[in-house]
Amino acid sequence: MKKLLFTLLISTAFISQSCISNNEDPIAVAPVEGAIGDPIVGGATQPNQVWIDLSEVDPLSKKPRQTLTKRTDWDLALYSGNEFKVIVNSSIMMAAAKIPNVTELSEVNQSTVATLKTQVQVANFKEANTVYIDDVKGDFPAGYTAISEIKATSTENGIYLINMGKDIYKGNVPVGSVTTGGDERGWKKVQITRAGEGYKVKSANIDGSDYYEVTVSKNAAYNYSFVSLANKKGVFIQPEKNKWDICFTVFTNTIAGAGSYIYADFVNNNNVGGVGVYEVIVPGTASGLDAYNNFKISDVQQSKFVYNDHRVIGGNWRNPVGTNGPEVYGDRFYILKDSDGYTFKLKFTRLTKSTTDDMGVAGERGFPQFEYAPL
Numbered sequence: 001m002k003k004l005l006f007t008l009l010i011s012t013a014f015i016s017q018s019c020i021s022n023n024e025d026p027i028a029v030a031p032v033e034g035a036i037g038d039p040i041v042g043g044a045t046q047p048n049q050v051w052i053d054l055s056e057v058d059p060l061s062k063k064p065r066q067t068l069t070k071r072t073d074w075d076l077a078l079y080s081g082n083e084f085k086v087i088v089n090s091s092i093m094m095a096a097a098k099i100p101n102v103t104e105l106s107e108v109n110q111s112t113v114a115t116l117k118t119q120v121q122v123a124n125f126k127e128a129n130t131v132y133i134d135d136v137k138g139d140f141p142a143g144y145t146a147i148s149e150i151k152a153t154s155t156e157n158g159i160y161l162i163n164m165g166k167d168i169y170k171g172n173v174p175v176g177s178v179t180t181g182g183d184e185r186g187w188k189k190v191q192i193t194r195a196g197e198g199y200k201v202k203s204a205n206i207d208g209s210d211y212y213e214v215t216v217s218k219n220a221a222y223n224y225s226f227v228s229l230a231n232k233k234g235v236f237i238q239p240e241k242n243k244w245d246i247c248f249t250v251f252t253n254t255i256a257g258a259g260s261y262i263y264a265d266f267v268n269n270n271n272v273g274g275v276g277v278y279e280v281i282v283p284g285t286a287s288g289l290d291a292y293n294n295f296k297i298s299d300v301q302q303s304k305f306v307y308n309d310h311r312v313i314g315g316n317w318r319n320p321v322g323t324n325g326p327e328v329y330g331d332r333f334y335i336l337k338d339s340d341g342y343t344f345k346l347k348f349t350r351l352t353k354s355t356t357d358d359m360g361v362a363g364e365r366g367f368p369q370f371e372y373a374p375l
Helices: 002-022 110-119 127-132 288-294
Strands: 035-037 048-057 064-070 076-079 086-088 095-098 159-163 187-195 198-204 212-216 224-228 233-235 246-255 259-269 276-281 332-337 343-352 365-374
Touching: 035 064, 076 187, 076 198, 095 127, 110 159, 110 187, 127 259, 198 224, 212 224, 212 233, 259 365, 288 332, 288 343
Parallel strands: none
Antiparallel strands: 035 365, 048 064, 048 246, 076 086, 076 224, 095 159, 159 187, 187 198, 198 212, 224 233, 246 259, 276 332, 332 343, 343 365
């Protein structure tokens, strides 16, 4: 009897293993049940960048974990991978251009860059100016960067004119509108070289005042190390690269034939950290809500995940000029796969504040909401 039982157990195990090997790869099951997300964007001036990890829900609030940073907290992001790439802060309309015929910061003054200043501008509807911003797809490290890749030979790295973009707007904004930029933040001259396996950043005002120099090490746990030229220090901005999936932010995008343009209510996915996304558009005759609720893991199309463009969600989820004011599109939702292989469905449920309280007024932009569930 024992021998028969043993044989049956071995046979069962063999059958189970055979079934697994004949099917697709096992599906990673997310350690959460899904939740409602209320990103703290901060209202109509949208001062915050909000980094959200869908795989971690706070046990008290029942909300996904979010990390807040002010958009003006950083200026440069220095890549932590093998390449030596640097990007500027798109959320505050920063831009950069190499200054010709100079090799030292001391050679740069107001007359040296007077003409260049008129060109290194963002959102002025000049297509040629897109060379002064980074690849809007965020396909780094492969994508184009306004600051050339940092070379091993220090003298081969140029001096750059940095347009520091715009501060957070400090005035009142009409209900239903947004204001993404306030006062100009000025200009810097910057040179970046390698420092062993890290970076050395040197910067100053155009007249040479407020000089700053810092060495920044790469940290493989993060996509980037960040530097604030305005505050003259290194800063922590993004969570670790496998601890965030999407970011709510203001974003500099491009319009074909019209150059760069600044967008509010933008949502980027962490493609540098291995997060892929695709959009599901529901046919006009079907219910978007029903389609979302009925969508299951067997409906996922792996070939549709986009990993080389972090704008798949972007601003596509909302209509800022709907018939009754700003609104969320009800005919679409998103499928996201994180760096651990967990797959989620996500849809947006709100663009503006629903009620008036001490945080803002009903109808005010900058109070988005979404819901999601693991598949």
